[in-house]
Amino acid sequence: MNYNHREGPVSDAPVPSITTLSSREVYRNNWMRVREDDILRSNGKQGIYGVVEKDDxxxxxxxxxxxxxxxxxxxxxxxxxxxxxxxxxxxxxxxxxxxxxxxxxxxxxxxxxxxxxxxxxxxxxxxxxxxxxxxxxxxxxxxxxxxxxxxxxxxxxxxxxxxxxxxxxxxxxxxxxxxxxxxxxxxxxxxxx
Missing domain, CATH: 3.90.79.10 (Nucleoside Triphosphate Pyrophosphohydrolase)
Incomplete structure (x- = not known):
């Protein structure tokens, strides 16, 4: 258990603050892939997130x-x-x-x-x-x-x-x-x- 000095104990379990609603690939070449995700933030606001994916x-x-x-x-x-x-x-x-x-x-x-x-x-x-x-x-x-x-x-x-x-x-x-x-x-x- 970690401790947050403002709010007290914080769980070690990751809690996603963003939920992916949908995802689509918008570009690909031999070196990378680019996708755009429609997301829902934990505060209820929707948005988009662009992600570049590359191999290790x-x-x-x-x-x-x-x-x-x-x-x-x-x-x-x-x-x-x-x-x-x-x-x-x-x-x-x-x-x-x-x-x-x-x-x-x-x-x-x-x-x-x-x-x-x-x-x-x-x-x-x-x-x-x-x-x-x-x-x-x-x-x-x-x-x-x-x-x-x-x-x-x-x-x-x-x-x-x-x-x-x-x-x-x-x-x-x-x-x-x-x-x-x-x-x-x-x-x-x-x-x-």
Whole structure:
């Protein structure tokens, strides 16, 4: 039982505050599905909710000693070059998370990991999208050939000290929410070792 300081005890059982009245798919391509739901809120007000659905993804923290590997690529949605941890998905609903993480690491960086440590999962922007992202720490790295897909032709690989990476996040030079959140999970995991 949780405790709400204003109202007293709160049950741990989830109570939906929104009921789906109907749902229809309004768009689909190989990477995503978009649906629009007619909803009823617990206050009696009806409305609509747009949801983007994507298959699971992975984000990988590749570390060698006190250095980390990052990728830089052009992100069309923000029209900027972005520095981030390797990440992505395969547009397969049943992809094994570790296999996906290993595949994305090799595709984007050319690195292979001896050990992949699962740190947990995150929901990417669940205010409008339903996509789970599995977080892995990759260690025991060896170099192989990169195998980018056609959308990753412009990836630039960076290797830098962890302290520099953390400073870049602090200064707002690394702004990818998934990268920052995955790093937070890593720091919590590391503190418990």
């Amino acid at each position: 993804a992975a984000i990988i923290i590749p570390i060698e000693g006190d250095r980390i590997w990052l990728i830089e690529q052009y992100r069309y949605t923000i029209e900027e070059q972005a520095l981030e941890l390797p990440q992505g998905g395969w547009e397969m609903a049943d992809a094994d998370p570790e296999e996906l993480a290993r595949g994305e690491l090799k595709e984007e960086t050319g690195l292979q990991a001896e050990q992949m440590t699962y740190l947990g999962h995150l929901w990417i922007a669940y205010g409008f999208t339903r996509q789970k992202q599995h977080v892995y720490l990759a260690t025991g790295l060896t170099h192989a050939d990169k195998d980018p897909d056609e959308e990753e032709h412009d990836i630039v690989l960076h290797n830098m000290p962890v302290a520099e990476f953390e400073q870049m996040m602090h200064e707002g030079k690394v702004r990818d929410a998934s990268t920052v959140a995955a790093w937070g999970l890593y720091l919590m995991w590391k503190a418990r070792q």
